[in-house]
Amino acid sequence: MGQVKPRCVVLGGGGHARVLIDTLLVSGAAQVVAVLDAEPSRRGSEVFGVPVRGGDELLPALVAEGVTHFVVGIGMVKASTLRQKVFRVGLKSGLRPLTVIHPSAVVSPRAMIGDGAQLLPGCVVNAGANIGVDAVVNTGAIVEHDCVIGAHAHVATGARVAGMVKVGEEALVGAGATVRQGIAIGAGAVVGAGAVVVKDVPAGVTVVGVPAEPLKRT
Numbered sequence: 001m002g003q004v005k006p007r008c009v010v011l012g013g014g015g016h017a018r019v020l021i022d023t024l025l026v027s028g029a030a031q032v033v034a035v036l037d038a039e040p041s042r043r044g045s046e047v048f049g050v051p052v053r054g055g056d057e058l059l060p061a062l063v064a065e066g067v068t069h070f071v072v073g074i075g076m077v078k079a080s081t082l083r084q085k086v087f088r089v090g091l092k093s094g095l096r097p098l099t100v101i102h103p104s105a106v107v108s109p110r111a112m113i114g115d116g117a118q119l120l121p122g123c124v125v126n127a128g129a130n131i132g133v134d135a136v137v138n139t140g141a142i143v144e145h146d147c148v149i150g151a152h153a154h155v156a157t158g159a160r161v162a163g164m165v166k167v168g169e170e171a172l173v174g175a176g177a178t179v180r181q182g183i184a185i186g187a188g189a190v191v192g193a194g195a196v197v198v199k200d201v202p203a204g205v206t207v208v209g210v211p212a213e214p215l216k217r218t
């Protein structure tokens, strides 16, 4: 008898959700039974064959139908607070966060992967790394050995985080950015796309450029 796959709902039906649903279809790790999205115009549509049934108010009905897990389907690179909010909505409904790992991700067996983390196509998570709850390591990103990636943080597409870096909760390392070994990036900080970070970034600060410096707003 085959293993029973968890039945899951994806919260959010935009770009990030498309990659997650594709990943789950490829990996076969779960059965995606529904998408919920806050945007009424998406209702009645489908994402790769998965119906968008309505908003988060439908969670109790899905639980009653035997759904056991949720996936945060929102990437929103500048608003991981929204990811955290939706994560809490999923937990509050009694569902468990599903960890999503694309079969092409290279994940060390000596890495720790938090519940609900999302490791997307072609990413690398090296030995001793610790990926927090609901954190995203997006397509082609590299998280080197012994890094600590905080809960709800997002290492975006093609970013490279060298050994022993700490990325705080809800922080974003933007697409294609590079972070030198041993650097600490504070909670909620944002590293702009393509930046090269060679010194610590305080919590809540946005840095951009090469070498990365705090963004001056005019």
Ligand code: JB2
Binding pocket: 011, 012, 013, 014, 015, 016, 017, 036, 037, 038, 039, 042, 055, 056, 073, 074, 075, 076, 077, 082, 086
């Ligand atoms: O509270 C909510 C909620 N708020 C917004 N609950 C639910 N269930 N859904 C919510 N949404 C929905 O998330 C929006 O109505 C929208 O349909 C979806 C977000 O889609 P969007 O394509 O705007 O963003 P994304 O986060 O999926 O993707 C962005 O970030 C990724 C990391 C894009 O920039 C992607 O290109 C990028 N790869």
